[in-house]
Amino acid sequence: MNPKKLKALRAKQQAELQQKQAQAAQGPYELSMEFCVDDVNETIEQYRADTGLEDAEQTPEHVAYSVYKGDLIICLKNILIPLEQEWHLGVDSHYYNPETDEVMSVPVQFQMPKMSFNEFKFGSTLAVDRGHGLKTRWKGINQELNDILLADVPVGFERVRSDAKLTCITGFTNYDCLTEFNFVKRLIRQQGLEGVKKLNETMAQYKEGQVA
Incomplete structure (x- = not known):
C-alpha cells in the first residue's frame, strides 16, 4: 500500500478508536453506593485511632470499600468522574x-441541583x-x-x-478513568480488598522511591 494511504488509514482508525473511547467514557452511567452511616463512622474513627490518621478524607481505599458498597465509592476515592453532580x-x-x-x-430523600461533592x-x-x-x-x-x-x-x-444510598448519573472524566474504574472492579472481584491494599502500598513505596 502507498505509504501516504497507509498513514491516512492508520490516522482514520486511530480517530475512530478515540471517538469510540470517548463515547464509552461519556456513558451515561448510573453509579451508586449503599452504606450504614453508623458502620461508616465507627470503622473510620477506629482506623484513625489505630493509625493516627488526622484527616478522615484520607482514609485508604480498602477501608472505604469495606463500608461503602457499590461502584460510586471507587469513582469518588479515585476522582474518576466530575465531582459536580x-x-x-x-x-x-x-x-x-x-x-x-x-x-x-x-x-x-434528597434530590440535589448540580453541586460539588x-x-x-x-x-x-x-x-x-x-x-x-x-x-x-x-x-x-x-x-x-x-x-x-x-x-x-x-x-x-x-x-x-x-x-443510605447515594446515586448520580454521570460520565467518566475520560477513557483512562473508565479503564482505571474497570481495573479496580476486576481487582476487587479477583483479589478482594486485600488486593487493593497491597496495590496501594506498592504504589506508595514506588512514589517514596521516586522522591528519594
Missing part, C-alpha cells in the same frame, strides 16, 4: 422507644428549593438530615441506625 441521597433512619417498645423508620457534604451558597416557592441555602447533608429528623421524630425515640 446532581446527587440523589436516600436515607432510612430507624428508631426505637425503650419505654413503649415501639419502632419506627423515617425515610428521607464537598458542597453536598459540607454546605453550599446554592439555594435549594424547599417547596411552595421557598428557597434557602444548602447547609450540608448532616445538618439538613438532622434538622428533618429532629422535626419528625417524637420524643422518647432513640436512633438505632441509618441506612
Whole structure:
C-alpha cells in the first residue's frame, strides 16, 4: 500500500478508536453506593485511632470499600468522574422507644441541583428549593438530615441506625478513568480488598522511591 494511504488509514482508525473511547467514557452511567452511616463512622474513627490518621478524607481505599458498597465509592476515592453532580441521597433512619417498645423508620430523600461533592457534604451558597416557592441555602447533608429528623421524630425515640444510598448519573472524566474504574472492579472481584491494599502500598513505596 502507498505509504501516504497507509498513514491516512492508520490516522482514520486511530480517530475512530478515540471517538469510540470517548463515547464509552461519556456513558451515561448510573453509579451508586449503599452504606450504614453508623458502620461508616465507627470503622473510620477506629482506623484513625489505630493509625493516627488526622484527616478522615484520607482514609485508604480498602477501608472505604469495606463500608461503602457499590461502584460510586471507587469513582469518588479515585476522582474518576466530575465531582459536580446532581446527587440523589436516600436515607432510612430507624428508631426505637425503650419505654413503649415501639419502632419506627423515617425515610428521607434528597434530590440535589448540580453541586460539588464537598458542597453536598459540607454546605453550599446554592439555594435549594424547599417547596411552595421557598428557597434557602444548602447547609450540608448532616445538618439538613438532622434538622428533618429532629422535626419528625417524637420524643422518647432513640436512633438505632441509618441506612443510605447515594446515586448520580454521570460520565467518566475520560477513557483512562473508565479503564482505571474497570481495573479496580476486576481487582476487587479477583483479589478482594486485600488486593487493593497491597496495590496501594506498592504504589506508595514506588512514589517514596521516586522522591528519594
